[in-house]
Amino acid sequence: MSLKSSTPEAIQSLVHRITQAANNLATVNGSLQFESESARRELVAAAEQLLLAVRSPEENIFSIAQQPAQNAALRCAIALGVPDALPANGDSCSLDDLSRTLKAEKTLLSRILRACVATSTLSEPSELCYAHNAVSRTLLSSANRALLTLMYDYNGRAIIALPEFLQARKWQDAGSYRDCSFMLGSHTALPMWEYRDKDERCRETFDLGMESEIVAALSVGKAIGSFPFGRELVPIPSVTDNNKQHGLQEELTIVDLGGGHGQALQDIRADHPELLAARFVLMDVEAVILDAITAGLPAWMETVAGSFFEPLPAPIRGAQVYYLRRCLHNWDDAACGILLRNVAAAMDAVQSRLLITDMVIDNTNAVKEMAWEDLNMMTIGGIERTERHWRCLLGDCGFRIHKIWRQTPTEHATIDARLK
Ligand SMILES: C[S@@+](CC[C@H](N)C(=O)[O-])C[C@H]1O[C@@H](n2cnc3c(N)ncnc32)[C@H](O)[C@@H]1O
Known part of the structure; x- marks a missing residue:
């Protein structure tokens, strides 16, 4: 039995949409230029739909379910200080050198870096040598790192606790400021804002994260x-x-x-x-x-x-x-x-x-x-x-x-x- 739910015609039509959109692309001063933000969104939507259509339903559901591991690799790279340890000029750095600089055990470090490379958050130009790419360069900004840390350490724990929280309420209401899954995830009796006000690390991470260029780039x-x-x-x-x-x-x-x-x-x-x-x-x-x-x-x-x-x-x-x-x-x-x-x-x-x-x-x-x-x-x-x-x-x-x-x-x- 085929696990695929798509058809060749559907896939051809998506490829056609992508080709059409790609024909209208240009490069200005080394940056990709789209006709408009709507045109860029159309290309992203078609590419995502193509990925969904080509993968089996099982692969699609699994790729959603494995996202916590991707997030953990990114969070480990930030906590270790990988972005600042890599040469900013794009040169590569060996695992030996990184392990010495970051004071991390070599095999452990290589497994974290491999996971980052697998999600294109880092490049591996040759075996066990790592270099910045366009995605990892966004991590050179402390505000960007703070936003991603916030998303993992605070929002992430709260979101992981959400199903347990809602199930305990028999799916009858979403909770409230004083009774929410943030409190369950962070093991605190304080709602989010009060927790943040009392916890200096949380407050600093939050305030710096709000200045992130990622937030601005997503037009918020x-x-x-x-x-x-x-x-x-x-x-x-x-x-x-x-x-x-x-x-x-x-x-x-x-x-x-x-x-x-x-x-x-x-x-x-x-x-x-x-x-x-x-x-x-x-x-x-x-x-x-x-x-x-x-x-x-x-x-x-x-x-x-x-x-x-x-x-x-x-x-x-x-x-x-x-x-x-x-x-x-x-x-x-x-x-x-x-x-x-x-x-x-x-x-x-x-x-x-x-x-x-x-x-x-x-x-x-x-x-x-x-x-x-x-x-x-x-x-x-x-x-x-x-x-x-x-x-x-x-x-x-x-x-x-x-x-x-x-x-x-x-x-x-x-x-x-x-x-x-
Ligand atoms: C999501 S942030 C938005 C910050 C800012 N407006 C921006 O767009 O970057 C929400 C802000 O509400 C503030 N806030 C929370 N509770 C507040 C309160 N009771 N009175 C005033 N500000 C509060 C927080 O300290 C935080 O700065």
Whole structure:
């Protein structure tokens, strides 16, 4: 009995799609150029479908199931310091030399490196000699290494614990912030954010990981990706006596709530010199603000330490812009409701707006990355939302959606919400 479920015609048609897409490729300054991001995605989709069609169903399911081993090899390479130990100029390094530099036993090291080579996260130009390739070079960035460490040590343990966690709840609910599989996976009584705040290593890994170019390359990271801050916010709204009475800030004030180390504010200001006169305020929990200050913040960035689950303090009330990037998906609707009502209470009824940069998932046939990201969020009591879900949540908290700025063809978007 054939294990294949595909047909020669289906495979030929996929090969044809790939050939067509490849015909429209070019190289500019040594980099591959696609006609558009949609064209690149079409080629990736066709290539993935071809792989699925050519492999047997058994191979397909097995390749999913063996991914933890691939992840472990990558995590071991990072923990050992392999990326920094290899010559940056692309020359190769022998196993003997690597073993001496990294103080790792030779056979053990060779098995880890072999697994990395097998997933193309490293090159092996000759027997037991290793060299950087384009993928391993991404690991030269400490922020990228931090993101991958975070994904293995914290998200990974939580996701592995998810089936056991849900089964114990008889598959009746996804848990919540205070009762989630992160806690089971990390053997802690603390929910994710509280654990992170208390655990210095987790906090540092998290904050550095959020600055990773991988996040930016996957188009989550660029604050100004879809929302034209300059065009939308300039000219600065005039401050009338009436505004003042209502407590509106006199200068254009942009408050980044849960802004981490202020990367979004730095991107906005760098890309929009027309906003140089604005006030940029970074707000986050105290431990993160202190870390950000220690890491070094530009003089123009103000900071406010506090929790967005408490009423917003005077210095950040009446701002024209409240920004929430990659925060709301971390929380369930009940928690988001508290947060959003706190923001609403600080807003000016006419001049303030809330900008939310997060995913807006398609109602049907969501892409796999979104589906996986949603499961990651489930492990900490959060959720990725569809447009319908966003409209309900914001509507319940006193907001109306003025406009959704989509970052097509990705699922990332910035929602411009105003008070009803
Ligand atoms: C996923 S990170 C996003 C960081 C940043 N906005 C970005 O896009 O890079 C979520 C942020 O929410 C912050 N956060 C968590 N709980 C908070 C709270 N109660 N009040 C304020 N910020 C909080 C975290 O410290 C973290 O910086």
